[in-house]
Amino acid sequence: MPFAVVLILLVVGSILFHILSPWTFTELASNWAMVDFTVDITLWVTGVVFVAVNLFMAYCVIKFRHKKGARSTYEPENKKLETWLTGLTAVGVAAMLTPGLVVWDQFVSVPEEAHVVEAVGQQWHWTFRYPGKDGKLGEVDNERISSQNPFGIDPEDPNGQDDIVVYSPEAHIPLDRPVKFLLRSKDVLHDFAVAQFRVKMDLVPGMDTFLWLTPTKAGRFEILCEELCGIGHHTMRGAVIVDEQQDFDNWLARQSTFSEHMATPEGNAAIGAAQYGICAACHGQQGEGIVAMNAPKIAGMPDWYLKRQIKNYKRGLRGVHADDKFGQQMVGMVATLVDDTAIDNVTAHIATFPDKPPETTIDGDLAHGKKLYAVCAYCHGGDGMGNEALNAPRIAGMSDWYIARQLSNFKEGVRGAHPGDYYGFQMGLMGQSLHDEQAVNNIVAYINTL
Amino acid sequence: MSYVAIADRDHEQEHHDPQTFITKYIWSQDHKVIAVQYGITAIFVGLIALCLSAMMRLQLGFPDEFTFINPENYYQFITMHGMIMVIYLLTALFLGGFGNYLIPLMCGSRDMVFPYLNMLSYWVYLLSVIILIISFFVPGGSTGAGWTLYPPQAIMQGTPGIDLGIILMLVSLAVFIVAFTMGGLNYVTTVLQARCKGMTLMRMPLSVWGIFTATVLGLLAFPALLVSAIMMLLDKTLLTSFFMPAISSMGADPGYTGGSPILFQHLFWFFGHPEVYIVALPAFGIVSDLLSTHARKNIFGYRMMVWAIIAIGGLSFVVWAHHMYVSGMNPYFGFFFATTTLIIAVPTAIKVYNWRFGKAIFTCVSRCCFPSALFSRLFMAG
Ligand SMILES: [Cu+2]
Ligand SMILES: [Cu+2]
Numbered sequence: 017m018p019f020a021v022v023l024i025l026l027v028v029g030s031i032l033f034h035i036l037s038p039w040t041f042t043e044l045a046s047n048w049a050m051v052d053f054t055v056d057i058t059l060w061v062t063g064v065v066f067v068a069v070n071l072f073m074a075y076c077v078i079k080f081r082h083k084k085g086a087r088s089t090y091e092p093e094n095k096k097l098e099t100w101l102t103g104l105t106a107v108g109v110a111a112m113l114t115p116g117l118v119v120w121d122q123f124v125s126v127p128e129e130a131h132v133v134e135a136v137g138q139q140w141h142w143t144f145r146y147p148g149k150d151g152k153l154g155e156v157d158n159e160r161i162s163s164q165n166p167f168g169i170d171p172e173d174p175n176g177q178d179d180i181v182v183y184s185p186e187a188h189i190p191l192d193r194p195v196k197f198l199l200r201s202k203d204v205l206h207d208f209a210v211a212q213f214r215v216k217m218d219l220v221p222g223m224d225t226f227l228w229l230t231p232t233k234a235g236r237f238e239i240l241c242e243e244l245c246g247i248g249h250h251t252m253r254g255a256v257i258v259d260e261q262q263d264f265d266n267w268l269a270r271q272s273t274f275s276e277h278m279a280t281p282e283g284n285a286a287i288g289a290a291q292y293g294i295c296a297a298c299h300g301q302q303g304e305g306i307v308a309m310n311a312p313k314i315a316g317m318p319d320w321y322l323k324r325q326i327k328n329y330k331r332g333l334r335g336v337h338a339d340d341k342f343g344q345q346m347v348g349m350v351a352t353l354v355d356d357t358a359i360d361n362v363t364a365h366i367a368t369f370p371d372k373p374p375e376t377t378i379d380g381d382l383a384h385g386k387k388l389y390a391v392c393a394y395c396h397g398g399d400g401m402g403n404e405a406l407n408a409p410r411i412a413g414m415s416d417w418y419i420a421r422q423l424s425n426f427k428e429g430v431r432g433a434h435p436g437d438y439y440g441f442q443m444g445l446m447g448q449s450l451h452d453e454q455a456v457n458n459i460v461a462y463i464n465t466l
Numbered sequence: 467m468s469y470v471a472i473a474d475r476d477h478e479q480e481h482h483d484p485q486t487f488i489t490k491y492i493w494s495q496d497h498k499v500i501a502v503q504y505g506i507t508a509i510f511v512g513l514i515a516l517c518l519s520a521m522m523r524l525q526l527g528f529p530d531e532f533t534f535i536n537p538e539n540y541y542q543f544i545t546m547h548g549m550i551m552v553i554y555l556l557t558a559l560f561l562g563g564f565g566n567y568l569i570p571l572m573c574g575s576r577d578m579v580f581p582y583l584n585m586l587s588y589w590v591y592l593l594s595v596i597i598l599i600i601s602f603f604v605p606g607g608s609t610g611a612g613w614t615l616y617p618p619q620a621i622m623q624g625t626p627g628i629d630l631g632i633i634l635m636l637v638s639l640a641v642f643i644v645a646f647t648m649g650g651l652n653y654v655t656t657v658l659q660a661r662c663k664g665m666t667l668m669r670m671p672l673s674v675w676g677i678f679t680a681t682v683l684g685l686l687a688f689p690a691l692l693v694s695a696i697m698m699l700l701d702k703t704l705l706t707s708f709f710m711p712a713i714s715s716m717g718a719d720p721g722y723t724g725g726s727p728i729l730f731q732h733l734f735w736f737f738g739h740p741e742v743y744i745v746a747l748p749a750f751g752i753v754s755d756l757l758s759t760h761a762r763k764n765i766f767g768y769r770m771m772v773w774a775i776i777a778i779g780g781l782s783f784v785v786w787a788h789h790m791y792v793s794g795m796n797p798y799f800g801f802f803f804a805t806t807t808l809i810i811a812v813p814t815a816i817k818v819y820n821w822r823f824g825k826a827i828f829t830c831v832s833r834c835c836f837p838s839a840l841f842s843r844l845f846m847a848g
Contacts (some may be wrong), residue, residue, distance in 0.1 A: 158712045225794035403716055
């Protein structure tokens with residue numbers, strides 16, 4: 017008897033939970049309503065069977081409970097019943113299968129008018145490429161990838177010259193127009209998944225894969241990598257931003273093409289020297305950093321990272337948090353660098369500074385620090401010299417008090433919390449493995465020894 | 467001359483009665499002892515896997531207290547937990563443990579037909595477990611590639627344990643498969659050749675049917691895993707490119723060219739999907755027998771159950787790519803594998819119905835049928 021009651025309660029509970037459940041589908045933002053429909057059908061078919069079978073079992077438990085003298089009957093088989101059940105099951109299965117096949121058919125047939133966006137995955141970032149005016153993407157090859165040519169585009173291929181390269185984890189697409197995402201990976205398997213779009217697909221190195229959709233809502237939708245791709249897997253985030261056509265066109269016009277990217281002149285260190293005058297007050301004549309001014313050493317820091325930080329300050333991605341009083345100082349200062357050329361020049365000048373090891377100010381438990389550093393080494397390298405391909409800067413041989421401050425900033429969301437600061441956000445997630453101030457001191461002490 | 471079942475050819479049977487403690491309990495050729503050895507070892511590694519999962523939970527629940535579990539460890543734990551549970555615990559327990567114990571007893575044979583091979587099978591299994599455990603302690607730790615070990619990440623920078631960790635994992639798998647093959651040949655041969663008089667195939671207990679079919683699946687499926695383990699070992703150590711295309715790993719070119727990661731996935735799941743049933747079919751069989759025993763009823767639709775087991779076994783070889791719909795394989799495969807996958811649901815459902823009906827008409831509710839009733843409920847809900 018109690019068993020029967022439990023069974024019945026379970027059925028009632030399941031149904032009530034389904035009706036009252038706070039869990040709902042993520043809001044839909046694409047044409048793939050059909051995917052939700054197939055999920056619903058499956059739920060209905062299996063739900064009905066679940067209820068029926070359990071109630072039947074409860075009924076039997078009550079009806080055929082132990083009675084003195086009752087004897088069981090021998091009924092080894094029942095052809096009719098078995099045939100009926102098999103038939104009914106087949107119908108249920110067909111009901112689940114058919115809509116699935118229909119929607120899959122739509123998924124594999126990309127509409128001809130779809131425009132193409134290439135999403136390129138790498139450990140642990142997204143970048144994008146658009147075909148440009150000629151509507152064709154240039155040839156690419158992973159073996160051609162370098163820091164100059166991060167997409168590995170063939171420089172000889174005329175189709176590739178006008179390709180628009182977006183070296184940032186944010187892709188824009190226009191509203192209500194079908195888009196085909198071509199997916200490509202530089203290194204390992206990744207997966208392009210946007211929950212609101214309902215479709216996803218793996219990125220496989222060595223081949224192109226695709227998915228398509230028509231966005232039906234404007235907004236920012238997060239891209240998650242849904243294929244375990246290494247230690248930074250959970251930090252591999254990007255976004256698809258769905259714009260009105262006009263906004264999209266404007267955005268696209270602001271991006272640079274492959275040939276523009278290759279032709280960008282080197283910064284002029286001589287002009288940069290004049291601009292550096294103001295920086296010297298805080299960062300020192302030779303970029304060696306001044307503790308009293310709270311300004312870190314920037315000499316010896318690779319230029320790609322310096323440029324990105326200066327642009328982050330300019331765009332309001334860094335130094336905007338209310339508690340980031342040192343970052344806020346920098347925001348005023350970068351205003352003196354009016355455009356990209358000015359930034360290129362000043363970083364070219366910083367590159368001429370000698371790279372002198374700064375004084376160390378932090379001590380700690382080196383053995384513990386070493387253990388903690390194992391995770392950092394994946395991105396910043398075993399020697400702490402950073403890796404451009406991973407967007408991870410140099411952290412060894414830099415101002416240690418500054419490193420310690422950044423680590424607590426990352427942890428507390430003072431740095432890297434802005435939704436547009438993908439690289440800072442990634443570092444913020446990795447920084448969570450440092451649990452307290454002691455851990456930070458230990459790891460910085462270890463970094464000092466590198 | 468009419469055929470006499472091997473089990474009944476008394477005079478031909480070699481009696482290998484155990485002599486000393488060592489031959490009786492350690493280097494034993496007795497199927498029951500081997501079964502217990504298998505069972506204990508499997509449960510022991512299972513306990514390790516249990517600890518790993520407990521640690522993962524603790525990390526998730528109290529991230530600031532369990533500071534010794536860093537992201538590397540987390541991935542290593544989840545990988546080893548999965549691998550141990552699926553292969554070293556479940557496969558070994560159901561086939562090596564229950565299979566060894568039950569097949570001769572339920573078929574009425576003296577012992578397994580190849581007792582010596584049976585003994586070897588256990589010791590080779592133990593070796594694979596030891597290799598697996600060593601991999602926790604090598605520099606860099608065990609692999610953290612996820613239990614599917616997908617290349618390129620399993621052997622490329624960015625994943626924990628890409629040095630000795632992954633190498634030992636692959637070696638251990640290969641050794642395990644050798645052990646399984648020795649045991650498996652034994653189970654299949656015993657069931658086919660050494661049943662006692664009157665034990666026709668259509669009278670065998672469903673437990674034996676489940677174990678038998680699972681073993682046949684294993685013998686056909688594990689070779690796919692064996693070759694993929696060996697090919698990946700070569701990719702890792704000799705820089706061959708079976709599974710490795712040209713890539714740019716962390717800004718450097720590791721020198722691979724032309725391989726296909728999808729090929730690994732096909733091989734892996736050609737093993738991986740039947741593996742689901744290698745583990746499930748013996749359990750199905752045992753549940754059927756438990757239910758009918760405790761309900762004091764014969765199994766309802768026995769013949770249907772046998773055919774359902776066989777159908778599931780056969781179909782389980784043509785559904786593997788349902789693990790790969792969005793893996794980037796040719797999307798047209800999707801139609802085929804979706805269809806076969808739902809077809810396999812039919813015989814599986816039949817089994818559930820028959821458990822229900824077996825019980826439906828029972829006249830005394832025994833307490834003991836609780837766990838198995840619970841099982842059939844859980845399985846259905848799942
Ligand atoms: Cu990824
Ligand atoms: Cu499967």
